[in-house]
Amino acid sequence: MSRPGPPAAGADRPATPGQAVVPxxxxxxxxxxxxxxxxxxxxxxxGSYLGLVPGPGSEPGESRQYYPGDDVRRMDWPVTARTMTPHVRQTVADRxxxxxxxxxxxxxxxxxxxxxxxxxxxxxxxxxxxxxxxxxxxxxxxxxxxxxxxxxxxxxxxxxxxxxxxxxxxxxxxxxxxxxxxxxxxxxxxxxxxxxxxxxxxxxxxxxxxxxxxxxxxxxxxxxxxxxxxxxxxxxxxxxxxxxxxxxxxxxxxxxxxxxxxxxxxxxxxxxxxxxxxxxxxxxxxxxxxxxxxxxxxxxxxxxxxxxxxxxxxxxxxxxxxxxxxxx
CATH class of the missing domain: 3.40.50.410 (von Willebrand factor, type A domain)
Structure with missing residues (x-):
């Protein structure tokens, strides 16, 4: 990257609203x-998501029925006990x-x-x-x-x-x-x-x-x-x-x-x-x-x-x- 030097006289560009004046x-x-x-x-x-914090997220969301292959660490045991059907807790994606x-x-x-x-x-x-x-x-x-x-x-x-x-x-x-x-x-x-x-x-x-x-x-x-x-x-x-x-x-x-x-x-x-x-x-x-x-x-x-x-x-x-x- 070349090093920006001192601006030449009159090099400032007119600013539009919301923009900074930059040489x-x-x-x-x-x-x-x-x-x-x-x-x-x-x-x-x-990939479609290039963020620095990838993954499904950590904020709790709604529960849904468990399907084979779901992460068992996200089992929602209270809902599972009430419904007698395995449920997992979804999380809000880190977007x-x-x-x-x-x-x-x-x-x-x-x-x-x-x-x-x-x-x-x-x-x-x-x-x-x-x-x-x-x-x-x-x-x-x-x-x-x-x-x-x-x-x-x-x-x-x-x-x-x-x-x-x-x-x-x-x-x-x-x-x-x-x-x-x-x-x-x-x-x-x-x-x-x-x-x-x-x-x-x-x-x-x-x-x-x-x-x-x-x-x-x-x-x-x-x-x-x-x-x-x-x-x-x-x-x-x-x-x-x-x-x-x-x-x-x-x-x-x-x-x-x-x-x-x-x-x-x-x-x-x-x-x-x-x-x-x-x-x-x-x-x-x-x-x-x-x-x-x-x-x-x-x-x-x-x-x-x-x-x-x-x-x-x-x-x-x-x-x-x-x-x-x-x-x-």
Whole structure:
């Protein structure tokens, strides 16, 4: 995916009601990204229902007479006892789910050393999830946090709304350096008021304050949870590049480091591995599946493998140690 650059003068397109004003260059990137996602996902994820939460559902419905081959675990014993005829309890199929994206665009995401910035990877992941949700006819909404502002897009069904959501996401301005993100607050926006059962997808690098586990765990009591962790390889290990100045985008602090020191690079890798292991453990405790996307990998293939695994009914839990890809 090519990186959207600064818009040319006069590149803004006039907005129609219900649409966001997006520079023409970003609009072109949106079209290419949507085309790539649609071709890749629709070509490999066959079936009439491409949602991330497949299956017959869990909400109880009406009872009907038992037929050979029905799941005996769904026997409706009270009705069976009253009628003296075996009955099974039907369930409401998982259609028209309400999916919420919690999208972290804090300054730590404005970083990338390989194919793209982490911010662009967040946008790509959100596009793929939105496509899967809209394809199945579900409602999708979003909470977007940058550290400077928090935006809410209500959950609505339909492809037009999905494209509107992606335009709003693409048009979200970058936060100024030195502003710290608040993922916990964004998660609280989904928790209150309580919503009907659905799915919550959190897209972030999960860096900064680690106070997001409690609200995420609260969401897990009612919703399916998916944590999409985005990272860059330089966050896992340092190259031997000599004297390098590091800048924390969320605090503005600077530090000069001599990266030619092999022991220092080893300590950095160990600390990074411990940090990623802690993030994985927090996601696991909250009951969330994990998808790890990297700026140096084929993120579309990673998403396809993840969805295929879910469709087989296998929970995709966070890896037990850092450095492992969350999808196999």
């Amino acid at each position: 023409a260059q970003v609009e072109a990137v949106l079209r290419r990204l949507e085309y790539a996602v649609r071709n890749k996902l629709d070509g490999l994820l066959l 028209e789910l309400e999916t919420w994206l919690v999208v972290d665009l804090s300054p730590s995401l404005d970083f990338g050393t390989v194919n793209m910035e982490k911010r662009e990877l967040v946008f790509a992941a959100a596009t793929a999830i939105t496509h899967l949700t809209a394809k199945a006819g579900n409602r999708i909404g979003a909470i977007i946090t940058t550290g400077e502002q928090l935006s809410r897009i209500p959950a609505v069904a339909g492809t037009n709304h999905a494209r509107y959501l992606m335009r709003k996401l693409a048009g979200t301005p970058r936060a100024a350096e030195g502003r710290r993100g608040d993922l916990a607050m964004a998660l609280e926006q989904v928790r209150r008021p309580p919503r009907r059962r659905g799915m919550v997808v959190v897209i972030s690098d999960f860096l900064g304050d680690q106070d997001w586990e409690r609200p995420l765990r609260g969401l897990g009591d009612r919703h399916e949870l998916l944590g999409i962790e985005v990272l860059d390889p330089r966050e896992l290990e340092l190259p031997a590049a000599g004297l390098v100045t590091f800048v924390d985008p969320e605090s503005g602090e600077q530090l000069e480091v001599q990266t030619s020191d092999a022991q220092l690079r080893q300590r950095y890798a160990e600390a990074a591995a411990e940090q990623r292991s802690q993030i994985a453990s927090m996601l696991r405790r909250a009951g969330a599946d994990q998808l790890r996307l990297r700026t140096d990998s084929d993120w579309l293939s990673d998403i396809v493998r993840f969805v295929l695994t879910r469709r087989r009914g296998v929970a995709v839990r966070p890896p037990s140690r850092a450095g492992m890809i969350g999808v196999h």
